[in-house]
Amino acid sequence: MKSPAELLNNLFAEALRAAFGEAGRDVDPLIRPATDPRFGDYQSNVAMGLARTLGRRPRDIAQALIDALGVGRADARVSYLIEPPEIAGPGFINLRLRREFLEAALSSVPPAPGGAEDVDLAELPADRLGIEPVDESLRRTVVIDYSSPNVAKEMHVGHLRSTIIGDTIARVLAFEGHRVVRQNHLGDWGTQFGMVILGMWHLCKAERRGEPEDWSERRLSELAAARSAGGDALRAYLTRLRDEHQAELDRDPAGVEFAAFLRSFAPRLVRLLPAYQFVNAVESAAEDFDLTVVDRQNNKQVKFSAVSNHVVAMLQRGGSADDQERQAWQLAIRASLEACGAIYRRLCVLLTEGDVRGESFFHDMLPGIVEELRLSLPARGADEAAATGSTGEWVRAVCRDDGGAVCVFLETPDGTPRFKGPDGEPLPLIVRKSDGAYLYATTDLAAALYRMSDNRRRPIPLRSASLRAALAARDPHHGGLGGDRVLYVVGMPQKLHFEMLFATIEALGWTRAGEPAAPRVRLEHVAFGSVLGEDRKPYRARSGESVRLKDLLDEAVARARRLVEENDARRGDDAGQAPLSDAEKDAIAEAVGIGSVKYADLCQNRGSDYVFSWDKMLAMQGNTAPYLMYAHARIRSIFRKGAATCDDAPIVLEHAAERALGMRILQFGETLSAVSTTLLPNLLCDYLYELAGAFMAFYENCPVLRAPDEETRVARLRLCDLAARTLKLGLGLLGIRALQRM
């Protein structure tokens, strides 16, 4: 089933060619929903624009177009679709869909597949409402990078938008028939990682000394006290910690204790986190003091404020001497993934451990990436190094050393820098620090290569043999994910980074590689704004720390639970149905609470910041999850109460409210297309809100179970069924459960 807008679009495109020949080819018919019900259902605004190019009066053009459409001719396909169009104002063509068409289109929607109530929100909903996937020729492989939590930290509000928006986009694109590859770019290789490992080491030592379980928390508050007491107290405290640290190293230079500890350690994030925070706090406090310890192998002095860096260096250097660090690292990842998995399941987010390709996954490609940049982007700009970016601008990239760091300078063809720093000097993309360490830009280049490359469809020619080998080692079979479209669901502040990254990739020519038939790769930064508190500053807990996602969700569910309780009590027996059991209340509170948090985020325009408000997201009125869920529950209630079925009864759109509801239902498909091209989930939210509003109006005006006659009754039931299924499907694509009762 195609949506009305799509049908109109196709018919108008044909008519444009028929009426105006070449001049009408590839002209967008500009089919839009009517701005006012009096003007019909849709309108075409193409005539006014065409007036200039054709040198004719817009109303004449509109008339010619209508003649070419052939409405009213018995043999014209358009005749069953619309009433004869009217020309209005300067040349608007007003279109009114025929009632018979609407009724037939709605009646032809296949019944919901049996088995009905799917508990999980699967990637592909069982009930498609007759909506077909996009044409085979338009299907793409879409790689979507979202969520990307940091292993060293617990998930917090900062991860909410990426996780939720990314998941919805993934669901919508998959529903449209695209091959979606989710990627969770876990932050598992950064500097903070040394702190986690070091924290685990401290846990080990504390345990051996027989200290209490909350050792880390105690040390943290001791440190805070020493800090506020001033310089000398802090120095004394840090010196004590240093001595303790050194004593432990001396006691067990081979790390036998730590190795044993790791073998039996059941990693739990609740223990890891305070230990990490402790190390973090100690190191930042120690920066101002000249304290050192001898490193694990006892060969050199290490600054006490930089022990974790040293651990990172050991970890990243590789080799069997550092197995211990590697093992600790694996355990920490394990713990983090389990914590993330719990959050994802609760959020009904599709990400699994199979989608994780963290920073560490790419780390051995990094030297090859730098070599590739050096070979492909020589200082004397070769032709290959200049290309039109996806924005259509020309970019030229030059890779050279600067101050000991390896840099990519992006330039316009005449050599002026594309990006500048605060001092007005060219701002490069730095891919290797002067100390030899790699940065996230390097990892992002490696990840992008992996995501686009495909041995068969899009082999990317690489000059660096070591990079070729490293890429092949990652995915020997396919040589990469073969993405035609690579999406990065990452916050707005990183816009500059992605501009530079994409410009570099374009200059390397990776997006244009592969067989001629392969589409050019589109790289897109799906940017989003921040979550703000009522004070319009980034949303934080009262303590000033960012809010843990787990706490946020707990509170949402608790608030929803109170509402369920209140409401059930107020309703009493009035509704003539059994009160909700505790288990039902729990389930409803969970769905409503989580759904409200998600919906409040998704219904905002992705690009803008939004103010987090419990009252608004849990409100029953307005564009909220509870409102939509209520509309769905109300419909299901009709079926429950009437023990009714409607099977394949023909739809009748007699009443204006019936027609309006039917029209909305049919517009679901075109809404999805809009979401997949703009990647704006709020368009889907707006649609669902309007759909629910149309249902509410219908509900007030058109009795269903008490309909005047049986024919009307079953027709209305069928319309209700379609409305409920559309709501359920739409909510499902947002990763929100629809409820039977609430």
Added chain:
RNA sequence: GCGCCCGUAGCUCAGCAGGAUAGAGCAGCGGUUUCCUAAACCGCAGGUCGCAGGUUCGAAUCCUGCCGGGCGCGCCA
């Protein structure tokens, strides 16, 4: 300093590949329940779309300048 984003009703926000009289929700005022869930529905009131120019048959939407706010800007991610 440079770059990006934002400024729409008292408040929070939609609308911005230009289209007819700019929409929601909240807050305010007034209605609706012997009737399928009132966690609802309906009505009223509320706007020089930051300001000034420009392009256009037509601008909240595109361009330029200004004012106000946010974010970003080489070896963090």
